[in-house]
Amino acid sequence: MSHTLGIRQAQKQKTRQALLDAALGLLEEQSLSSLGLREVTRAVGVAPTAFYRHFRSTADLGVALVEEALGSLHPMIEDTVSAAGDSDERITRAVDLIARHVERYPAHVRFIARERHGGVQPVRDAIREQLARFAEEVKVALAEHPESEGWNDEDLLMLAGLYVDHMLMAASAFLEALEAPEAERERVARTASRQMRLISIGRHHWLG
Amino acid sequence: MSHTLGIRQAQKQKTRQALLDAALGLLEEQSLSSLGLREVTRAVGVAPTAFYRHFRSTADLGVALVEEALGSLHPMIEDTVSAAGDSDERITRAVDLIARHVERYPAHVRFIARERHGGVQPVRDAIREQLARFAEEVKVALAEHPESEGWNDEDLLMLAGLYVDHMLMAASAFLEALEAPEAERERVARTASRQMRLISIGRHHWLG
DNA sequence: CCATGCAGTTAACAACTGTTCTCTGTAATT
DNA sequence: AATTACAGAGAACAGTTGTTAACTGCATGG
Known part of the structure; x- marks a missing residue:
């Protein structure tokens, strides 16, 4: 199925990934709109001109980072929302999954939170598109819950959007508390x- | 009461405001971390070194912009939450107020949404502090509603935080739809x- | 009325940026 | 084995950046 890459292509992808990784690291302390291409290549240890073999611009690299950060997240979303158990169990599980994801990929999460409203339009668009896909998937998953009987499509999507937004707010809150003492991090988890749960309760009493 | 400023101080404040305005304009298409001080002074028409008479750095200017954008918003928050009427009326009024605010001060709103998770720490901190003040004020206002009987302080604050976060999400959504056709903007208002309303319903059924 | 304070100017600095063109080595193709 | 394709290097470009220093003119306070 998957064609084994030649030495050539493999090395190229390696450099490309090194550029992405270096950029992600540099973006922990600045925004994409201030990230210079020379800065990135310097961090990797290649010539500035090598950058152009992989990306047209830093904005282009940013779009690639969006794919890397969000593209692989769909399965997790899926089985978070459609998991078995009552509402409270699902919530606990979801918050826990978010917390673990933030711990494992803090730079990715920071990048998304930062660039969602950031100064680079193509990147904003890419993030918006991915989040819209998430909302759509959540909507489909929600529709299969028995609690969704009588709900129309528009309201299901508005609820899904609320969940996705809140997921990001929670992730951002976890991120800010990453270096904080355990007690603070637990407080964040409790609040999220x-x-x-409050949203979930609102959902149950939405009709009638 | 207010001491009339001398010609000198008045001119200084005028230049300072011009710098703030120019920066806010430039920040519509980039993030603060990529805003150069020369860029700002060029837009105003003063020498680059004049910048230092007013701000230590662009980060410092950013903090001043946070005050300008959020500092004057407290009264509006206050009377939105504590207004008379049942829940639905309050919600309609709040969403309408948000929409009007975004229409009147789009650059301010964009700045806050962008820099809340942006690349400049002092600015992030300033925004977080202001939003925490908002949440505290909303909490106090909520506590006076009859629906808040039996609520403890922690839960009131978590609800207030949810409202504040959603207020910002709504403002950001309005911002994205600013240039869109009326139909789209109305859809955004409906969803918000x-x-x-769903959050409000969750609030009413939170206990028991 | 004169001396001081200070907002804003001018000039210069070393360092940095994105982009172009030319070149090199080597993997891939024939 | 010879040729081609192409990832990356190197050098140079015009333009930008933040910051320093010494200055000028004028409103202010004595």
């Missing part, structure tokens, strides 16, 4: 869980 | 209202 309760907010999700 | 319904999401707030």
Whole structure:
């Protein structure tokens, strides 16, 4: 199925990934719109001109980073929302998954939170598109819950959007508390869980 | 009461405001971390070195912009949350106020949304502090509603935080739809209202 | 009325940026 | 084995950046 890459292509992808990794690291302390291409190549240890073999511009690299950060997240979303158990169990599980994801990929999460409203339009667009896909997937998953009986499509999507937005707010809150003491991080988790639970309660009493 | 400023101080404040205005304009298409001080002074028409008479750095200017954008917003928050009427009326009024605010001060709103998670720490901190103040004020206002009977302080604050976050999400959504046709903007308003209503319903059924 | 303070100017600096063109080595193709 | 394709290097470009220093003119306070 998957064609084994030649030495040539393999090395190219390696450099490309090194550029992405270096950029992600540099972006922990600045925004994409201030990231210079020379800065990135310097961090990797290649000539500035090598950058052009992989990306047209830093904006282009940013779009690639969006794919890397969000593209592989769909399965996780899927089985978070469609998991078994009652609402409270699902919420606990979801918040826990978010927390673990932030711990494992803090730079990715920071990048998304930062560039969602950032200064580079193509990147904003790419993030918006991915989040819209998430919302759509969440909507489909929600529709299969028995609680969704009588809900129309528009309201399901508005609820899904609320969940996705809150997921990001929670991730961002975890990120800010990453270096904080355990007690603070647990407080963040408690708050996020309760907010999700309140939304969930609103969902159950939406009709009638 | 207010001491009339001398010609000298008045001119200084005028230049300072011009710098703030020019920066805010430039920040519509980039992030603060890529805003150069020369860029700002060039837009105003003063020498680059004049910048230092007013701000230590662009980060410092950013903090001043946070005050300008959020500092004067407290009264509006206050009377939105504590207004008379049942929940639905309050929600309609709040969403309408947000929409009007975004139309009147789009650059301010964009700046806050962008820099809340942006690349400049002092600015992030300033925004976080202001939003925490908002949440505290909303909490106090909520506590006076009859619906808040039996609520403890922690839960009131978590609800207030949810409202504040959603207020910002709504503002950001309005911002993205600013140039869109009326139909789209109305759709955004509908979604924001319904999401707030769902939260409000969750609030009413939170206990027991 | 004169001396001081200070907003804003001018000039210069070393360092940095994105981009172009030319070149090199080597993997891939024939 | 000879040829081609192409990832990356190297050098040079015009333009930009933040910051320093010494200055000028004028409103202010004595």
